[in-house]
Amino acid sequence: SFNISDVQAEVLIVDAAGFKRQMNMVIPTISTVDIMLDTSTQPTATFNMALSQSGLDKLGIHDNLNDTIFSGGQFADAPNLAELTDTWVSQFKGTSIHGVYITASDASDSLMQQNSAVQTVLGTTISVVYSIQGQARPGDQAGHEHFGFLDGISQPTIEGFGTPLPGQAVVPAGTLLLGREQDLMTRPSWATDSSFVAFRQLKQLVPEFNTFANDHPASISGMSQAQAAELTQARMMGRWKSGAPVDLAPLFDDPALGADPMRNNNFNFSHPGFNLSSNQVHCPFSAHIRKNVPRTDLNPIDVGHHILRSGIPYGPEVTEVEQQSGQTMLERGLLFLAVQSNIGAGFQFLQKLWINNPDFVGPKSVKPGLDPIMGQISGSARFTIGLDPMDPEGNTTLPMQFVISRGGEYFLMPSLTALRHIINS
Numbered sequence: 001s002f003n004i005s006d007v008q009a010e011v012l013i014v015d016a017a018g019f020k021r022q023m024n025m026v027i028p029t030i031s032t033v034d035i036m037l038d039t040s041t042q043p044t045a046t047f048n049m050a051l052s053q054s055g056l057d058k059l060g061i062h063d064n065l066n067d068t069i070f071s072g073g074q075f076a077d078a079p080n081l082a083e084l085t086d087t088w089v090s091q092f093k094g095t096s097i098h099g100v101y102i103t104a105s106d107a108s109d110s111l112m113q114q115n116s117a118v119q120t121v122l123g124t125t126i127s128v129v130y131s132i133q134g135q136a137r138p139g140d141q142a143g144h145e146h147f148g149f150l151d152g153i154s155q156p157t158i159e160g161f162g163t164p165l166p167g168q169a170v171v172p173a174g175t176l177l178l179g180r181e182q183d184l185m186t187r188p189s190w191a192t193d194s195s196f197v198a199f200r201q202l203k204q205l206v207p208e209f210n211t212f213a214n215d216h217p218a219s220i221s222g223m224s225q226a227q228a229a230e231l232t233q234a235r236m237m238g239r240w241k242s243g244a245p246v247d248l249a250p251l252f253d254d255p256a257l258g259a260d261p262m263r264n265n266n267f268n269f270s271h272p273g274f275n276l277s278s279n280q281v282h283c284p285f286s287a288h289i290r291k292n293v294p295r296t297d298l299n300p301i302d303v304g305h306h307i308l309r310s311g312i313p314y315g316p317e318v319t320e321v322e323q324q325s326g327q328t329m330l331e332r333g334l335l336f337l338a339v340q341s342n343i344g345a346g347f348q349f350l351q352k353l354w355i356n357n358p359d360f361v362g363p364k365s366v367k368p369g370l371d372p373i374m375g376q377i378s379g380s381a382r383f384t385i386g387l388d389p390m391d392p393e394g395n396t397t398l399p400m401q402f403v404i405s406r407g408g409e410y411f412l413m414p415s416l417t418a419l420r421h422i423i424n425s
């Protein structure tokens with residue numbers, strides 16, 4: 001359901017032995033894929049837990065999981081993400097968060113019940129050092145994040161796991177799961193089928209994003225100012241707010257296309273007669289989705305850098321005052337989760353080597369610049385290209401970051417077997 005609200009609670013394990021004992025009572029309520037896929041067993045509220053390296057250490061698990069980015073923690077990784085940490089929530093600065101639990105439901109009373117059940121069982125074995133509540137957006141914005149874009153359209157699927165949708169990336173199981181095909185690292189056998197998760201709290205400056213688009217409307221004659229500003233935002237993302245890809249709907253939104261899973265991923269940026277190294281009339285090289293999943297821009301297509309994304313908005317709707325002043329006053333954004341088997345090939349790779357890299361994807365007729373949604377270079381001014389289809393090689397200096405990181409942590413999301421191993425050793 002899109003109508004989900006969730007709580008993410010970052011915890012410190014106070015009493016390791018007590019935590020292990022109590023977790024045995026929580027395990028039957030963990031939301032596995034099998035339970036979630038079967039409508040007869042789907043619970044009204046879900047519960048998941050993941051542990052950081054310092055959490056595993058605290059629980060006496062010292063096996064080498066062979067991911068140094070995970071073991072160092074996200075705070076130490078900030079320079080690789082070209083990220084300043086002065087905007088980080090203080091609890092994320094360092095390695096003091098041992099784990100996170102996520103409860104989710106589409107009914108607020110079920111969510112409250114689930115939370116109090118977790119708190120009752122785990123009791124004083126943990127201390128909640130930080131928690132944040134996600135909230136699906138209301139009405140026709142359900143499933144859309146705060147900038148207004150429909151999210152969760154494009155995800156990779158695992159080889160042999162059902163029939164892929166047209167255009168959907170198919171990856172070996174080991175891209176997402178430790179110890180499976182094409183996970184190239186050696187892992188302890190108990191960790192098989194677990195994943196690493198990059199959790200990020202990403203603040204979004206919505207009124208500022210809108211002001212920027214209003215100030216940089218695409219210059220298509222006959223288009224209203226509002227339409228031209230929508231087009232600028234669509235070219236920054238590579239999709240319209242409806243989800244329709246600009247590669248298939250370059251000038252006007254096509255909501256039926258956006259909503260159609262048989263068509264909304266069935267594109268690859270190439271067209272008959274198109275020169276892939278210079279033509280940005282449909283989609284800028286730097287658009288968020290093109291930077292993250294370049295499709296035929298990379299030849300041969302590289303399937304090694306896919307992540308499974310799960311995001312939920314947090315914070316209130318934009319207020320009248322914020323809209324009019326063009327300034328964010330209340331914090332809102334996206335609680336972002338990236339799942340993969342190797343953080344250096346997944347989340348960190350995408351942020352460091354593609355999103356933030358002005359030369360990627362290349363070689364092209366012009367330097368693509370940064371992903372205007374997520375690109376960052378340690379607080380320095382960013383540039384991007386191709387916002388205006390009438391001037392596709394045009395270069396724009398962005399006035400600010402529209403997304404500001406509040407930090408996060410890297411976690412191991414254990415399989416049930418792995419969790420049993422952790423709490424029984």
Ligand code: N7H
Nearest residue numbers: 145149150151152153154202289292293334347350351403
């Ligand atoms: Fe991005 N957004 O909600 O506006 N993203 N993202 N993302 N993103 C995508 O295709 C967004 C972020 C990817 O397969 C869509 O499902 C926002 C980070 C990848 O073609 C939308 C933020 C990273 C894809 C957004 C944010 C990624 C993708 C289109 C920050 C990785 C799939 C909907 C606040 C490091 C691309 C869809 C493909 C798509 C949004 C962050 C990665 C709407 C607001 C940090 C791999």
